[in-house]
Amino acid sequence: MLGQRTITITRQKKKPNDPSANRYIVSFTCEKPFIRNDVEFAVLKVHGQSFMLHQIRKMVGCLLAVVRGQAPIETLTNSFTMEKVVIPRAPGLGLILDYVHYTRYNHRYGTDGMHETLTWEEVEDKVNEFKEKYIYPTIINTEIKEESMIYWLQNKLSRHSYDLEEENESDDEGADEDEADEEEDNEKNESSSNQDSKLQNLSS
Structure with missing residues (x-):
């Protein structure tokens, strides 16, 4: 999974040969499991x-x-080709943006004597303390209570189809999530338009 890969999302209508579908993965690691x-x-x-x-x-x-032996290794390798593969989507609980890197900026401007480097060493201890105190316990306690990953593994991943012609319950739910997000955005835009209209009326 490392290096430059083509990532295509069916709902976004991205084509495998679209340059904007390329993403570069620097590393992908798994830390020691804990109980x-x-x-x-x-x-x-x-x-x-x-x-x-x-x-x-x-x-x-x-x-x-x-x-888990529920898909052949070819599924992984085929997903990096021009062939379309319906990939199962794991639950989103626990997915967080942990660190933002400004490597290129720091390399280009950080040593020119006029700009400061964008790093987080000064607040790293506080950030880690916040994660340990609030974020990680929330993720762990929510998973223990709701068992979203266990349910997905037992009821969805085992029945997932990698065939484009077949429907997947997980993809249907994803569509519902996207539609809900779109409806929410439309409501926000409508509310914003109404607010703008009110402001225009007041100003006139």
Whole structure:
């Protein structure tokens, strides 16, 4: 999964030969698993230049399918070709933006004597303390309570179809999520338009 890969999202109408579908992954690692309340967790860290919608969730979903023997290794390799593959999307609980890198900026401007480098060393301890105190416990406790990953593994991943002609329940839910987001955006835009109209009326 490392290096430059073509990521195509069917709902976004991205084509495999579209340059904007290329994403560069620097590293993908799995930390040592740990136990909380008799439930095993593992932290997966993905370092990339940028990501597309649902990309990481699909990377994890495909990886789990192959590791659990529910999909052949060819599914993973085929997903990097021009062939369209319907990849299962893992639950979003626990997916967080952990760190923002400004490597190119720092390399280009950070040593010119006029600009400061954009790094987080000064606040890194506070950031880690906040994550340990608030973010990680919320993720762990929510998973233990709702069992979203367990449900997905047992009820959706095992029945997932990689055939474009067949419908997947997980993809249908994704469509519902996207439609809900679109409706919310439309409501916000409508509200904003109404507000603008009111302001124009007041100003006139």
